[in-house]
Amino acid sequence: MMKKVYLVMHQQKSNTASIISQVVCALERVGIQAVGEPWLAETMGEEVTNLTYHQSVVGCDAILSIGGDGTFLRANAMAMERGLPLLGINLGTVGFLSEIEWDQLSAACDCLAKEQYTIESRMMLQVQMGNACFYALNDVVLNRGGYARLIGLNVGLEGERVGPYIGDGLVISTPTGSTGYSLSAGGPIVHPKVECIILTPICAHSLQHRPVVTAATQQITISLDATYNHSAQVDVDGQQALFLSEGQELTITRSPQSARLIHLKPPEFFSTIRIKLAEWSR
Numbered sequence: 037m038m039k040k041v042y043l044v045m046h047q048q049k050s051n052t053a054s055i056i057s058q059v060v061c062a063l064e065r066v067g068i069q070a071v072g073e074p075w076l077a078e079t080m081g082e083e084v085t086n087l088t089y090h091q092s093v094v095g096c097d098a099i100l101s102i103g104g105d106g107t108f109l110r111a112n113a114m115a116m117e118r119g120l121p122l123l124g125i126n127l128g129t130v131g132f133l134s135e136i137e138w139d140q141l142s143a144a145c146d147c148l149a150k151e152q153y154t155i156e157s158r159m160m161l162q163v164q165m166g167n168a169c170f171y172a173l174n175d176v177v178l179n180r181g182g183y184a185r186l187i188g189l190n191v192g193l194e195g196e197r198v199g200p201y202i203g204d205g206l207v208i209s210t211p212t213g214s215t216g217y218s219l220s221a222g223g224p225i226v227h228p229k230v231e232c233i234i235l236t237p238i239c240a241h242s243l244q245h246r247p248v249v250t251a252a253t254q255q256i257t258i259s260l261d262a263t264y265n266h267s268a269q270v271d272v273d274g275q276q277a278l279f280l281s282e283g284q285e286l287t288i289t290r291s292p293q294s295a296r297l298i299h300l301k302p303p304e305f306f307s308t309i310r311i312k313l314a315e316w317s318r
Contacts, residue, residue, distance in 0.1 A: 038148050040069045042096040042120075043087075044111035045076060046103030046127060052079050055127070059102060060087050062141050066149035071096055093118055098148070098298065104128020105174075105216070109273040112173050112295050121155045123148070123298040132215045133174075135300060147300045154299045158212050159231055159252055160291035163272055165284060170272040173295045174213030176288060178258065178280065179205035179238065181269030186241055188261025189268065194254050200261050204239040205268070208256060208288055212295075223247045233288070256288040 043059060045052060057080075060070045070087050072080070077089045093099060093114050101111035101124040108124045115122045124134030125141060136144045147153050161172040170176075180187050189206050191198040209218040214226040214234055223236035224247060231252040237245040250256070260268060260282050268280045280286050 037151065038068060038097045040071060040096045041148070042090075042093045042099045042114070043070055043072045043076070044099060044101050044103075044107060044114060045073065046107045047075065049103070049127065052076070053081075055102060056080060056087070057084050059100070059125075059141065060084050062145045063148075065142075066145045068145065068149060093120060096120065098123060100125065101134070102127060105133045106274055108133040109173060113171070113273075115296065116171060116293055119293075119296065121296040121298045123153075123300075133212070133297075135298060144300055148298075152300070156228075156297045156299055157294040158228055158297055159210055160293060160295055161208065161210055161233070162289050162291040163270070163277070164287045164289075165270075165278060165280065168278055170277050171291050171293065172213070172273045173210065174216050174273050175207050175209035175218060177205060177207050177217060177238075177271040178268045178286075179271065180265075181267065181279070183265075186264050187268050188264035190259045190261050191235065192257040193250055198235070198248060199245070201237045201245055202241040202261070202264065203237050203245065205237075206258070207234075207236040207238060209234045209236065218247075224249065231290075233290070252290045254289075258286040258288070259284065 063070050072087050072089045074089050074091050099111050099115045099120050099122045101108045101122060112122055126134035126137050161176055163170040163176050178189060186202055187205060189201045191201060207218045207221055211226040211228045211230050214223060218234055218236040221236045221238045223234050233250050233252055235248040260280060262282050266282045269276060270278050270280055
């Protein structure tokens with residue numbers, strides 16, 4: 037039975053105190069205790085006395101992400117520490133990753149308390165360079181790092197050369213991330229049950245460069261083409277992780293860990309896509 041949840045909140049909302057107060061009240065009504073991120077303590081002040089704060093998710097049964105996709109990805113990194121399931125409440129514009137909208141908060145809390153939900157595993161990517169290791173639920177992006185120039189990336193797939201990608205960069209995404217940056221760059225929409233890795237060039241300099249879909253079991257290696265550039269910025273799930281320099285190699289494989297997403301209703305992937313893309317195009 038779910039007794040305690042950890043709240044991860046968007047950090048730049050003007051009405052944070054009001055939002056968290058409503059979430060805590062909705063959870064308390066069904067007998068679930070809320071634990072908040074430490075930064076919330078100063079924002080909340082004395083407004084909510086029954087909310088505790090802690091840096092760690094230890095002792096919690098799930099994580100509740102309150103915000104958009106960026107907040108959800110940050111919350112997922114915390115969830116991975118303890119293998120906790122994650123539920124997203126969308127406060128953003130599109131929110132592909134969030135399960136529910138704000139007006140569904142009360143009903144969602146009822147479902148959590150009554151254990152009327154399922155948990156879906158989503159594949160993730162593992163990114164390694166030397167001793168550095170990162171995990172991505174959405175994507176890994178190699179880009180120019182703010183410089184107005186082309187970059188060249190040598191990409192290999194288990195020893196076979198995929199090709200040099202010349203352009204603004206490259207998106208390597210999971211099926212979950214196929215509706216994010218990869219889609220904007222011209223990549224395909226992939227159902228989350230299809231286990232694969234998608235490589236999508238960003239503003240490719242040649243018509244020969246096209247998105248590539250490969251098996252989730254395959255290893256991808258990336259190095260720089262020194263003819264074009266001597267470094268590239270590597271972003272993991274929207275956060276700058278490291279820089280790839282000349283002579284270094286980045287390795288991307290399927291992560292041994294999976295994200296665990298809470299569903300309160302049967303997933304309707306393509307219905308959600310139609311609705312979200314319609315909102316996106318307004």
